[in-house]
Amino acid sequence: MHVLRSAYKIRKGTLFHFVFWIVRTKEKLLEQRILKGIFSFHFCCLNQNFICWKDMAAVSHLTVGHSTSQLSLSRSFTKNRRETLCSLIPGARGFSSLPQRAFFSQKSGARKRTPEVHMVLDTEQVDTQNNNEYLSTLAREFEQRFTPPHVTDIFPIEPIPSTFCVNSSCPLPDRQLLDQAKNLGKIFVHDDDRVLLKVIKYASPTSAGAECIDPDCNFINQWVCRAGPRARIYFSPDEVKAAIVTCGGLCPGLNDVIRQIVLTLEIYGVKDIRGIQYGYRGFFDDTLADISLSRHLVQSIHLNGGSLLGVSRGGGNTSEIVDSLQKKGINMLFVLGGNGTHAGANAIHDECRKRGMKVVVVGVPKTIDNDIMLMDKTFGFDTAVEAAQSAINSAYIEARSAYHGIGIVKLMGRQSGFIAMHASLASGQIDVCLIPEVKFYMDGPSGVLQHLQHLLETKGSAVLCVAEGAGQELLDKVNATDASGNPLLSDIGVHLQQQVKKYFKDKSIPADVKYIDPTYMIRACRANSSDGILCAVLGQNAVHGAFAGFSGITVGICNNHYVYFPIPEVIAQPRNVDPSSRMWHRCLTSTGQPDFHTTD
Ligand SMILES: Nc1ncnc2c1ncn2[C@@H]1O[C@H](COP(=O)(O)OP(=O)(O)O)[C@@H](O)[C@H]1O
Numbered sequence: 284m285h286v287l288r289s290a291y292k293i294r295k296g297t298l299f300h301f302v303f304w305i306v307r308t309k310e311k312l313l314e315q316r317i318l319k320g321i322f323s324f325h326f327c328c329l330n331q332n333f334i335c336w337k338d339m340a341a342v343s344h345l346t347v348g349h350s351t352s353q354l355s356l357s358r359s360f361t362k363n364r365r366e367t368l369c370s371l372i373p374g375a376r377g378f379s380s381l382p383q384r385a386f387f388s389q390k391s392g393a394r395k396r397t398p399e400v401h402m403v404l405d406t407e408q409v410d411t412q413n414n415n416e417y418l419s420t421l422a423r424e425f426e427q428r429f430t431p432p433h434v435t436d437i438f439p440i441e442p443i444p445s446t447f448c449v450n451s452s453c454p455l456p457d458r459q460l461l462d463q464a465k466n467l468g469k470i471f472v473h474d475d476d477r478v479l480l481k482v483i484k485y486a487s488p489t490s491a492g493a494e495c496i497d498p499d500c501n502f503i504n505q506w507v508c509r510a511g512p513r514a515r516i517y518f519s520p521d522e523v524k525a526a527i528v529t530c531g532g533l534c535p536g537l538n539d540v541i542r543q544i545v546l547t548l549e550i551y552g553v554k555d556i557r558g559i560q561y562g563y564r565g566f567f568d569d570t571l572a573d574i575s576l577s578r579h580l581v582q583s584i585h586l587n588g589g590s591l592l593g594v595s596r597g598g599g600n601t602s603e604i605v606d607s608l609q610k611k612g613i614n615m616l617f618v619l620g621g622n623g624t625h626a627g628a629n630a631i632h633d634e635c636r637k638r639g640m641k642v643v644v645v646g647v648p649k650t651i652d653n654d655i656m657l658m659d660k661t662f663g664f665d666t667a668v669e670a671a672q673s674a675i676n677s678a679y680i681e682a683r684s685a686y687h688g689i690g691i692v693k694l695m696g697r698q699s700g701f702i703a704m705h706a707s708l709a710s711g712q713i714d715v716c717l718i719p720e721v722k723f724y725m726d727g728p729s730g731v732l733q734h735l736q737h738l739l740e741t742k743g744s745a746v747l748c749v750a751e752g753a754g755q756e757l758l759d760k761v762n763a764t765d766a767s768g769n770p771l772l773s774d775i776g777v778h779l780q781q782q783v784k785k786y787f788k789d790k791s792i793p794a795d796v797k798y799i800d801p802t803y804m805i806r807a808c809r810a811n812s813s814d815g816i817l818c819a820v821l822g823q824n825a826v827h828g829a830f831a832g833f834s835g836i837t838v839g840i841c842n843n844h845y846v847y848f849p850i851p852e853v854i855a856q857p858r859n860v861d862p863s864s865r866m867w868h869r870c871l872t873s874t875g876q877p878d879f880h881t882t883d
């Protein structure tokens with residue numbers, strides 16, 4: 284029996300429900316990346332890590348994970364469901380359950396790495412029949428997973444005609460009659476409107492950035508729910524008690540979103556709108572009274588950065604929060620925050636359902652780090668990138684004006700290097716960009732230091748941009764977390780500055796090193812115009828989603844269209860820069876930096 288040794292690489296959190304490549308011939312494998320003599324290709328799934336294969340007996344060798352992470356099965360993903368999915372894969376008849384260990388835990392802050400699963404397969408047993416059925420079942424499964432939870436899943440509520448109108452001057456009779464409302468200029472989104480999550484059909488797995496479900500790169504439709512006002516709503520405005528809470532770190536645009544939520548709620552006719560102070564803390568700290576919100580109060584809050592309501596990390600006992608919702612009679616909760624906040628929002632949604640409360644919980648993803656899955660971008664990110672330009676420009680000016688000047692700029696980005704990558708690309712002034720997702724070495728002929736020396740020798744100066752989460756493996760661990768459980772990082776910026784100074788001093792090469800860390804300046808500011816628009820659309824759509832009866836959802840922009848995602852799908856793991864993505868390649872093209880991957 285011809286046994287083919289192959290390596291399946293599982294990447295948690297790709298956009299597909301799961302990706303399985305059946306490789307028929309050794310030649311096909313040769314088209315893929317070759318890793319240490321073992322053929323390597325992608326086998327991916329979203330949220331759930333599981334392996335299907337034709338016959339357990341065909342697998343004679345299986346190793347999972349690597350030194351820094353472990354692969355686990357999602358607890359929520361039942362055995363039956365796994366078996367059903369496995370049975371859909373041509374030739375797959377089994378699945379492997381792997382150790383239930385915390386995987387990429389946001390709380391523990393485990394570094395997100397790609398674990399690898401190596402197995403030996405007997406390729407003769409691979410059967411590729413029923414491909415079409417397999418593809419359409421995948422598409423159906425995907426649609427089911429991405430159907431947002433709805434109040435009618437729990438309560439048999441009859442909808443009423445929408446009270447929404449594009450502005451508050453619409454005549455009331457029109458707003459209350461569905462048929463007439465339909466004629467108000469196509470203002471309502473149809474309940475069955477969908478947006479495609481992926482829009483590229485890759486012709487080959489070797490195409491740049493390709494994520495394929497099989498060796499032929501078949502395309503499956505991955506539809507997500509379109510956001511917007513519905514003609515029928517599930518809350519009467521006079522029964523609504525709405526609350527807004529902003530959690531986590533600051534982010535430009537928080538006030539813009541608060542403002543839009545309030546304005547839109549008022550247009551629906553809601554009178555009782557309150558702001559919860561200082562994040563989830565406001566739910567359980569009795570000294571923090573709610574702020575009554577109105578169009579009048581929020582009219583100009585977007586002119587300032589920060590959050591009118593205040594933010595905080597930590598706390599967030601779900602049961603206490605839901606007790607507080609119950610006590611206050613809140614039935615529409617808008618939660619503005621990042622992945623931690625959304626985990627909390629989903630827990631609140633679950634708890635409300637458990638208690639049989641007619642409450643809808645709608646998130647608006649906020650983070651300058653842009654580390655939320657599946658969306659084009661999060662609000663605040665653009666502004667942060669723009670604000671970083673002034674630090675980069677100053678570092679550039681300093682470096683260019685000094686003899687053998689080296690500018691180093693550290694930018695935020697705990698686990699994801701989007702800010703550093705985009706800021707570097709935007710500035711066109713960066714020679715070296717270092718991000719958490721791409722390992723680098725300082726020393727040796729392929730190290731960062733040698734390259735800086737080369738830059739001084741060839742162009743006389745150098746500017747380096749580093750994300751705060753980059754190169755943590757080069758530093759002593761802090762072994763502590765913030766109040767929310769996010770890992771505290773060692774200071775890579777200061778480390779680089781010291782290493783660079785020492786390197787050139789030891790070599791008796793003059794080098795004038797200037798270090799700039801703009802820290803909170805890139806987020807404690809007013810949103811720029813692009814983010815202002817994004818915030819307006821997200822804020823309004825959050826309210827439409829709540830009135831439409833969706834709960835446990837978040838609003839996002841996807842291929843330039845606005846959609847509702849079930850929360851678990853976007854927080855399954857933090858979004859990272861893909862080192863094989865076109866964007867990272869563009870950044871490398873712009874900086875001209877080599878790989879700092881090896882010490883040889
Ligand atoms: N897994 C979780 N479940 C419930 N609440 C969480 C979870 N992770 C974080 N939180 C809460 O969400 C809030 C914000 O989280 P944090 O990680 O600081 O910011 P962000 O939402 O921007 O990621 C905090 O009050 C924190 O306690």
Ligand SMILES: O=P(O)(O)OC[C@H]1O[C@](O)(COP(=O)(O)O)[C@@H](O)[C@@H]1O
Pocket residue numbers: 531532533596621622649650651652695696697751765806
């Ligand atoms: O010092 P703080 O307020 O805890 O925030 C620092 C962190 O906040 C961020 O700006 C964004 O983090 P969140 O999205 O979790 O709020 C990170 O880039 C940075 O590491």
Ligand SMILES: [Mg+2]
Pocket residue numbers: 531621622623
């Ligand atoms: Mg976070």
